[in-house]
Amino acid sequence: MSQLQRILYVEDDPDIQAIARLALEKVGGFTVHVCACGEAALNEAPGFAPDLILLDVMMPGLDGPGTLKALRADPNLATIPVVFMTAKAQPQELEQLLALGAVGVIAKPFDPMTLAEQLRELWSSRSDD
Amino acid sequence: MMQPPERPQNETQRLNALYERAILDTPAEERFDRITRLAQRLFEVPIALVSLVDEQRQWFKSRQGLDVCETGRDVSFCAHTILEEDILAVNDAATDPRFANNPLVTGEPHIRFYAGAPLATRDGYRIGTLCIIDTRPRELTPSQRLALRELADCVQDEINLRQDRELASLLAASQARHLGILTALPDMVFVVDQAGRFIDCHDHPDLLMPREQLLRTSIPNTLPAHVAERAMAAIRDTLQTGETVAFEYDLDIPAGPASFEARVRRINADQALIIIRNITRQKQAETALHEQQRITAMIAHAQASFISEPDQREAFDTLLGDILALTHSEYGFIGEVLHTPGGEPYLKTHAITNIAWNADTRAFYEANAPQGLVFTNLKTLFGAVVTSGEAVIANAPATDPRRGGLPDGHPPLKAFLGLPVHHGSEMVAMLGIANRPGGYDQALIEFLDPLLLTLGQLIIAARMKRRLEDNQAELARLSRVASQTINGVIITDTEARVEWINEGFTRISGYTLDEMRGRKPGELLQGPDTDPETVAVMREAICRGKPFQVDILNYTRDGQPYWIRIQSSPMYDSAGQITNFMAIETDITHERQAREEVEHHLQGLAVLNEIASLPAQDVDQQLTLALSLGARHLGMEIGVIGEAQRETFRIRWLVAPENVDLRVGQAFPLQDTYHHLAIAGSDLDSIHHLGASDYRSHPSYLANGVESYISIPLQVSGQLFGTLSFSSSKARTNPFKESEREFIRLLSRWVAVTLEKQKSHEQLQKLVSHIPGMVYQYQQWPDGRGALPYSSPGILDIYGVHPEEVRENAAAVYRVIHPDDLHAVAQSIKRSMQDLSTWHLQYRTLRYNGRVRWLEGHATPEAMADGSTLWHGYIRDITQQKHAELAMARSEARLRGLFELSPVGIALNDFETGNFLEVNEALLRSSGYSQDEFMTLSYWDLTPREYEAQERLQLESLEKTGQYGPYEKEYIRKDGSRYPVLLHGMVVLDTNGRKLIWSIIEDISERKRLERMKSEFVSTVSHELRTPLTSIAAALGLIQGGAMGEIPENVRQLVQLAHKNSQRLTYLINDLLDMEKLMAGKMRFNLQPQALMPLVKQAMTDNRPYADQFDVAFSLTSRQDDVMVNVDAQRLHQILTNLLSNAAKFSPEGAQVEIAVTRIDDQVRIAVKDRGPGIPADFQAHLFEKFSQADGSNTRKRSGTGLGLAITRELVQRMGGSIGFESVEGQGSCFHIDLPIWNEQQGGDNPETRHNEGTEP
Structure with a gap:
């Protein structure tokens, strides 16, 4: 099983972008590429070739679920596991998001010190499947 | 020259109007005389008259100072007056050309002055005058003219009123009489319609069912078919022809078999009146009479035939036939008792019914009957008569111990009567008869007694005849027979002179043979009351040599009258020439008496009918008249209706001759009167001759010298009132006859009914005076005039007038009616009058004091013969009710407004x-x-x-x-x-x-829209809050977590503070959202049956790091490994987390939180117990409310949103569980949740599960 290393992070809020990048790079030691919107992610994902995509749900333009759908439509990207991050972390919303094919959902606000660890756990639980 | 008066133009109508008054040639009346006397005095004239002018004359209804009662119209002054509208005054007749030559002026009564005021009917016809006459010239002053006119008005009113009053009283009398007849006596009265339905009837003890019940049914439904058919035919007949139809019928009523006579008469096109009289007694009397006549006839017949028939056997046969017919028996025999030479008795028949049942018996009968059959076996029912010498009644012969059995084929024996026939002390024969329907009884034996006597004589005669054979001359033989009979026998020659009489004749008439011989019987026996026509009939028959039969009144030697029946027949010699007449004379005095009794009874009924139809205006008069009719009928002078009260007897109504010292109102001690005997016996009591009775020492006998009396208690309304009695100072020769007793019983019933009626009338009066409102009769005539002939005292309250003020004129009432309602009242009365519909109206009165009252009236109209209408009704004050109604209407209007707006x-x-x-x-x-x-x-x-x-x-x-x-x-x-x-x-x-x-x-659309907006708002706001919070919390987290490298201690503390508070803000937002979802019902539950313990352990594990912060340990003290619950695992986790974190948060450092899972019936309890400060008692009630925390100041140490327990309780309840706690301040708390234990049987039977169908992945 390969190590989780490359993460594509899609988030419209620049403050959260900065904090999450810090948490993932500094605490988790990942290689992180950040996109500000769904369209950008679709464009840049093939080039970056991420191991996992961390996707904010509410975004202007193409939102999180829309982006996931688009990713799944691209054969080159369809197999990349996706984890959602959302501020509407209510149970049935979580269920809906998981139902779309995400491997996990991380609620906002997230704990920056454990965020990387959470992703690693989701990554390995996916690999157990 | 005298001028005769002209005829008015409307003379025919005027005369009709006069005749209609029905006042001509009637006796003088005080009401008119009073006025003429007044006129005489007022005008100081010698003559004052009320004069009525008819076709030929003037007739004076009232006259003062004049002897003649009428004069010719041609000389009448008044005939002139009726041509005038106003008063005709002739100041000096001698100088008036119209009257100067009038014989009344020139001769008696020498009229000089005349003034007459015309009297008009209500229709305006002048039918006469009130006039005053003087013998000297005079002149009336204007005020005198006025006075005369006014007096004339009074006369006019009297004339007009008379008719109305008479009509009313006639009507009342007829109604009362009708009622009297109905309720008193002795018939049942029904009104029925074409179909025989009972429309009306009155109460009567013989009714087949109670009156109310009867009125719901009909003749075909109540009477047996044979009676009903005749009744219905009679109704059809009378409805068609109008003729009265009468028929008689028999009917079993509770008192036994009875006979009735019904008379049916048409009332109108579809109703008939049926009057039914119980004629049982009359019938019984007739039947008894008839039977007596029959037996008398039989005896006479038997004797006559025995004497005249050459073959005596035929006489016995005839007699047996007659006896069988009389007693309704099937067969029988007459047998002579003979003795064998050894002295053994045996029977030989003189007559026996042919009951042969086969050829053998028939041949036997024909061969032997004429000579007489011989019966020697006496161990039989008939033998018992011979051996005992007593009568034998065997109404159940098959089981009778005396029976001897019947030969095969013998007709059935259902009842048997055997009678010994004696002559002197010797039993000479017996009579046996059989099969009377219903059997035989003692009464029949007594009834047959005289016949047996005769039978005995005939047997002896037959015996003698046998013995003497041809040796006896026929006359002598006859005399032997005849001399023994109870009847008289008389033999005359062809000239009707007596040759021979028997002892019986002597017994009846008192004459001996010596006194009679050679005389014509009529000379001695007939007397003043003997009917000459009957004598003529006898004479005629004797002249022609014919037999005859007559009933005739004869007189004994002592001059006592007696009734006798004579059956006479001529006797022939061998050449066929008449030699003698023989007559059998039967004393029929008893029979005559019985007939008189029946007649008397009928007479009594007639008197009772007369009494019942007495005009019913005055009870006193009615009762007194009834007493005198009753006394006359009974032939007694004194009649008394007395009232018994305790120990006193008081005469209330009385008829008595003037010399008797009795009067109404007189009182006696009850014990001293005869009446206490009737009262004590509760029945009729009578004594026909007191002086010869046990009561001759009674105080009443000693005081009054009454020799006969009859008295009966009176029951009025079920209570003893007193007695009705009749008495006489003369003794009666005979006891009171049954018909007289019956008469007084019926009369007492009528008296009781009359008293009851009076009593109920008085009660009605009392009742009427007590009921609120008024009861009244209102009469209105076609000319619009109205009056209240009757009104109860309540009228004072209703209209403020007294009954007598409005008896003649209702104006006083109309004055009180509210002007606004007057029209409505008049209209409603008019409508009711036109279609005779019930009058019903609510209207107001306005009294002088300005007070308005509401009245409600109901009345039923009745059209009267004079064209007026009479209403019977009542009026009550409904002011209060009306006010309530108006208030109600107002209140309803308010509600209506509310409803509509x-x-x-x-x-x-x-x-x-x-x-x-x-x-x-x-x-x-x-x-x-x-x-x-x-x-x-x-x-x-x-x-x-x-x-x-x-x-x-x-x-x-x-x-x-x-x-x-x-x-x-x-x-x-x-x-x-x-x-x-x-x-x-x-x-x-x-x-x-x-x-x-x-x-x-x-309509909560708007509210729902607002709720939705709020919910969306909360959701949006939480998201918008979270986004910046995410950056803040994460940034602080990175710094505090050392990701940015070491930071100075004072900075680290501040960052820690900021980080902790950003976390708290996060929890608050989460809880808010949870709460919002719960409240909005949007929280989804994924209920799954699962084991409980793993969930508990997971929650303990997950919360351990949090507990570590407070140095608190979790310890599981009790577990239930096999318990399953149907829950949403995530939500249960949230619940347990809340309880565990709370417990940890509030525990002192180093303490232990104990978790216990226990089973309570079908529930499982998870208890979490801490050793914290406990919950203050005054806060416990608010524990589960939103945003509540016991101590606001402890937030630093015990952080929380205050929503936790509220959310927890909500979640527990949504999963079908409950939450509770025990806590004592200072000793910690124990929270517990109870969840239903899940088992396989209830699988899926959970509302929440169903609710979630299809929404789960």
């Missing part, structure tokens, strides 16, 4: 059908229907079907508690769209007791 929808439904009865504007607005459209809607046109289950629950609540709701559902608008409504309502009863549902239907 209410912004909330309101509907009224019928409880049973669910139909809409009323809806208000608000509901129409929300639903989009018009009022008319709405009324046609059914329930399910408005309510979507998916609410059916919920509707059923609400309906149950409505039925159980009378209320439903509040609950929410949706309504379907006219356009098909739906809108949410909040409903609640209740059951009410309308005035008819019908169940109705009032529903408040609030």
